[in-house]
Amino acid sequence: MDFKNNTGRLGSYERMGEREVFRPKPSLKDILQSYMPQFVMAPSVFAALFFTYGFVLYTFYLSFTKSSMFPSHDLVGLVSYSKLWANFRWKISFNNFFIFGFLYVVFTTFVGLFLAILMDQRIRAESFFRSILLYPMAISFVVTGTVWRWLLNPQTGFERMAHDWGWLGFHFDWIVKQDLAIYTVVFAGVWQASGFVMVLFLAGLRSVDSNLIKAAQIDGAPIWMIYWRIIIPSISPIVLAVLVILIQNALKTFELVEALTSGGPGVATSMPAIFVFDVMYGRGQLGQGAAGAVMMLVLLLAFLVPYYFYLRFLKAKGSEQ
Amino acid sequence: MSDETFDHTKVGKSKNRVFIRLVVYTILIAFVILYLLPIIVVVLTSVRSLDEIYNGSLIAFPAKIDFSAWTKVWSTGCVGGNCKGIAPYFYNSLELVIPATIISTAIGAINGYALTKWKFRGSEFVFAFILFGVFLPNQLVLLPWAWTLGKLGIANSTIGLVTLHCVCGLGFVTLFCRNYFLSIPDTLIKAARIDGAGFWTIFRRIILPLSPPILVVVVIWQFTHIWNEYLFATTFTSGYNKPITAALMAMTASQTELREYNVESAAVIIAALPTLLIYFFAGRFFMRGLTAGSIKG
Numbered sequence: 001m002d003f004k005n006n007t008g009r010l011g012s013y014e015r016m017g018e019r020e021v022f023r024p025k026p027s028l029k030d031i032l033q034s035y036m037p038q039f040v041m042a043p044s045v046f047a048a049l050f051f052t053y054g055f056v057l058y059t060f061y062l063s064f065t066k067s068s069m070f071p072s073h074d075l076v077g078l079v080s081y082s083k084l085w086a087n088f089r090w091k092i093s094f095n096n097f098f099i100f101g102f103l104y105v106v107f108t109t110f111v112g113l114f115l116a117i118l119m120d121q122r123i124r125a126e127s128f129f130r131s132i133l134l135y136p137m138a139i140s141f142v143v144t145g146t147v148w149r150w151l152l153n154p155q156t157g158f159e160r161m162a163h164d165w166g167w168l169g170f171h172f173d174w175i176v177k178q179d180l181a182i183y184t185v186v187f188a189g190v191w192q193a194s195g196f197v198m199v200l201f202l203a204g205l206r207s208v209d210s211n212l213i214k215a216a217q218i219d220g221a222p223i224w225m226i227y228w229r230i231i232i233p234s235i236s237p238i239v240l241a242v243l244v245i246l247i248q249n250a251l252k253t254f255e256l257v258e259a260l261t262s263g264g265p266g267v268a269t270s271m272p273a274i275f276v277f278d279v280m281y282g283r284g285q286l287g288q289g290a291a292g293a294v295m296m297l298v299l300l301l302a303f304l305v306p307y308y309f310y311l312r313f314l315k316a317k318g319s320e321q
Numbered sequence: 322m323s324d325e326t327f328d329h330t331k332v333g334k335s336k337n338r339v340f341i342r343l344v345v346y347t348i349l350i351a352f353v354i355l356y357l358l359p360i361i362v363v364v365l366t367s368v369r370s371l372d373e374i375y376n377g378s379l380i381a382f383p384a385k386i387d388f389s390a391w392t393k394v395w396s397t398g399c400v401g402g403n404c405k406g407i408a409p410y411f412y413n414s415l416e417l418v419i420p421a422t423i424i425s426t427a428i429g430a431i432n433g434y435a436l437t438k439w440k441f442r443g444s445e446f447v448f449a450f451i452l453f454g455v456f457l458p459n460q461l462v463l464l465p466w467a468w469t470l471g472k473l474g475i476a477n478s479t480i481g482l483v484t485l486h487c488v489c490g491l492g493f494v495t496l497f498c499r500n501y502f503l504s505i506p507d508t509l510i511k512a513a514r515i516d517g518a519g520f521w522t523i524f525r526r527i528i529l530p531l532s533p534p535i536l537v538v539v540v541i542w543q544f545t546h547i548w549n550e551y552l553f554a555t556t557f558t559s560g561y562n563k564p565i566t567a568a569l570m571a572m573t574a575s576q577t578e579l580r581e582y583n584v585e586s587a588a589v590i591i592a593a594l595p596t597l598l599i600y601f602f603a604g605r606f607f608m609r610g611l612t613a614g615s616i617k618g
Binding site for chain 1: 341342345346348349352353355356357358359360362363377378379380381428431432435436439440441444447450451453454456457458459460461462463464465466468469488489491492495519520521545548549551552556566569570573574582585589592593596597599600601604605608
């Protein structure tokens, strides 16, 4: 039963222990207010649903159609995929992802960790060193790729410089060699990302419990042993997060290669992201490009899904204790 | 640090310690040189004359300082046959990056607030649902975006790219703000609700005044990412509508008989300058916020 209380508001009386409490009937405004969070999130959810998941599904759909210059709706099954895997350019790109991805992730992690350990030695002018090592993060791959292309090119860069200085036997022409050019991409990638990784690791190193280190020190453990056995294991969650960031960076690597080698010489440094873009827009083979994009998604999920379940496992373990 | 804090660097024989410190500084300085080399080279190259550059390598000091490359690149340099300099592209990027950064930061703040302080059934799922976009390579949505921008009539325009970046940045901005707002105590919000404050009043009066540290992070992140973005820029714009990254690539990757390294160096510096300035003036706040929030969750 609804009554009006002394202020004239509609509501009902409820028993709460000894007393009767007036509960105002929620007005339309109150109801709207209580759904405000859902209302506010709706555009973002819709945008993700349509522009992320919907678009991925559409690309997935296109990969099963006969699309060439323009999207077509003739379903032809796995034709695009068989064309894709018969394409030597795709095979090179796919292999390059693993070569580049592995070396980039390993070297960036090690260089980042190494730099973080050096920075952790109570050095002077730490913020100066940190700023210099981190600045590549702020600038575009187009910029850094372009400059490294000039520096690594034998006619304008280090080789030419060495020759000008009289060291005529010096050779450094990896960037123009089919089999070695991919390593110059690795180098530029590591150069760009290792400062960022260093900062993440440094924050981790600083958060390690100093009592643990002290105890090990009293037991006479040498400094490298302390890093290896105590400090590094205790920052393993950061290491894992860094690995995930770097792997997805590797998969997305596009403009760095475009600026550094344009995927060349020939197609020696092509990567999945470059292949997909070129096939879609350069050659008008939308179906095959879509199939390549779907393979990129497969590669992404191949490490993202285990990482997700590992995090859930950790969370479950954490809440048990 | 107080005197009682244990310093693991001050262990071992003092002779050894001095030697180790010497090694540490030597290695760090070597890295600093390697990291600064590209910047030094483009700055020096931009003030050398072409004759001089073609007489040797790019890694050399200028014999005579010559600023002509700078005036040329700004107003008469050629980008793929269009010879009005790099200025129009620079302005395109500014017109793109300013609205896109403001809008996406605002969205991130509101999303992060709704997801942490007004948890509803499924709010954790909503977060995970939006977050997936962070990892997605843009190649997977490239084609449908081309179609959508065309349908909306905003293909080859700055408005199109602004829309794109606001949508594609959703995951990052929501992630940053959510992780930060988790650290604001819920009791603050509860107290305000008991006093009768609603969703927007609490946002304005309590959340926003506490937000500057994370807003700095989101603004810097979005600004650098949107300014530096290349794939969308080159796919969805052409001619004088290109942002600076696409224009720079068109300039430096074109096939030419005589590459004007000094002009292109100046273009490289102009393209890198806005984000570098932001980094040097506000980078400290960025790293502080980033290491505090984003690694968790």
